[in-house]
Amino acid sequence: MRTTGDLSKMDPKVEQKRRYDSMMESDFGMFTKDDVNFDVINFENYHHYNVTITKRGRIKYSCDCPDFMNRCRILGIKCKHILFVEHDFQAYSDVSHKI
Numbered sequence: 001m002r003t004t005g006d007l008s009k010m011d012p013k014v015e016q017k018r019r020y021d022s023m024m025e026s027d028f029g030m031f032t033k034d035d036v037n038f039d040v041i042n043f044e045n046y047h048h049y050n051v052t053i054t055k056r057g058r059i060k061y062s063c064d065c066p067d068f069m070n071r072c073r074i075l076g077i078k079c080k081h082i083l084f085v086e087h088d089f090q091a092y093s094d095v096s097h098k099i
């Protein structure tokens with residue numbers, strides 16, 4: 001476990017890209033709980049994460065995974081679970097645009 005002191009040396013853009021690449025290689029699934037809460041499951045270890053995306057006014061993202069709590073939240077980036085929810089929505093809307 002790294003200390004928070006390392007965060008100041010991290011480039012948010014690099015960290016965001018790293019999480020995006022990691023998300024694309026992960027085996028995730030998603031259940032929509034309601035308008036703002038999403039249950040993301042990692043099928044590799046069956047861990048569940050609660051992602052909240054609030055779109056009232058300014059968009060706010062949160063996730064209850066340790067990476068988001070300890071790093072992403074402070075760096076102002078999205079963890080791979082949040083990225084997955086976004087990616088899933090985008091994939092869905094891309095399909096509907098093509099029809």
Ligand SMILES: [Zn+2]
Nearest residue numbers: 063065079081
């Ligand atoms: Zn997360």
